Amino acid sequence: MKIIRHTDPGYPAAASALNRRAEASDSVREVVSGVIKAVRERGDAAVLELVEKFDGAKLTAAQMRVSQSELDAAWDAADATLKAALESSQRNVAAFAKRSLRQEWSFKNEQGATVGEIYHPFERVGCYVPGGTAPLVSTSIMTVAIAAAAGVPEIVVCTPCGRDGTVNLGLLAALKLAGATEVYKIGGSQAIAALAFGTETIRPVTKIFGPGNSYVVEAKRQAFGVVSIDLLPGPSEVLILADKSGNPAFIAADILAQAEHGKDSMAGFLTDDAALLDAVVAQVAEQSATLSRQAQLAPVLEKGVFLMLVPSLEEGARLANDFAPEHLTLITTREQDILPLIRTAGAIFLGNYSPVAVGDFLAGPSHTLPTGGSGKSFPGITADMFQRRTSIIRLDRESCAKSEPVVRAISAVEGLDAHARSVSIRSV
Structure with missing residues (x-):
């Protein structure tokens, strides 16, 4: 796991690296x-x-x-x-x-x-x-x-x-x-x-x-x-943003639940509380030893998990928007202040008792969500993505005549006189 604190010399570069775009090699x-x-x-x-x-x-x-x-x-x-x-x-x-x-x-x-x-x-x-x-x-x-x-x-x-x-x-x-x-x-x-x-x-x-x-x-x-x-959903990821009200055992469990996907999965944890960061690190080590998918967990824990001590939750929210996570868990006593700052997450899980796994399996919204930073541009799957939209336009003689001056003026600029005539011929 990578542990970065805002007091570390490498913090600015690490924070900047969270701003990503989904691109294939x-x-x-x-x-x-x-x-x-x-x-x-x-x-x-x-x-x-x-x-x-x-x-x-x-x-x-x-x-x-x-x-x-x-x-x-x-x-x-x-x-x-x-x-x-x-x-x-x-x-x-x-x-x-x-x-x-x-x-x-x-x-x-x-x-x-x-x-x-x-x-x-x-x-x-x-x-x-x-x-x-x-x-x-x-x-x-x-x-x-x-x-x-x-x-x-x-x-x-x-x-x-x-x-x-x-x-x-x-x-x-x-x-x-x-x-x-x-x-x-x-x-x-x-x-x-x-x-x-x-x-x-x-x-x-x-x-x-x-x-x-x-x-x-x-x-x-x-x-x-x-x-x-629909969208470009790749390897799964979670980002957790928490203040001292976060339960370290719960947070570690969510990190490990993400890591067991293996391969290119990612899990990140941002907090403004140093004691919580240390407690989560300890819980990840303790809980990971009890899990069955060690072959999948080990490489993700080594390369795909990062924990950052940030100076404030507001800074954490800014970094979360840069990262644009598939899943974002927000645990804070200041939810009413921080939640409106999150703009690019695929799905947001609120509080200590909202594990991502329930969203994955049961809650209701689709778990097929944007990953790799594509949440800046895409939402997750919604039912209306399975619908094809068609616009409907109906004019009568009066509304056609009222439309004619506008069409004539725009057609003149675009040099499309047949467009203008197709309306004026109906408006006499």
């Missing part, structure tokens, strides 16, 4: 570009080669898709405790999603034209659900269930399989409950390419959702424009 861009080119040119054959190369699974085209009977069997095989947990999560997420859908509206403008917006669900979307070292059952709910609540009729899921060509049964059970209509055993950037451009087996989608590693995120970036993209 040249090597990641090059690999992803090659994957997309291969899938576009050779379809299923390229996908199957890449699955074998990256996941170690030898599949045929017919084996890529998980059958409905497999999904049904996975749900039937799930134990009662898991089913109850998934159903509780799905209910919360669906209820939250339905309340945040955009509604149709209209009004009359100055000239008397009726203008407004209508919304339709996308016809066919793709949801990427990571597998890797942990089958993200929760991501099934946090993407697919929202699409279902928005009324999307075709919800296509790609998720990596194991070397034996199978997908975790708990994950399949969650996908069945959430409402997936197609499930494919494909991971990585090749899955994004297949969703965006299509293959002989997988029809292309119109929008892609979901988190993934740096290669998945870069593939989404490169596919943008061919399809619509």
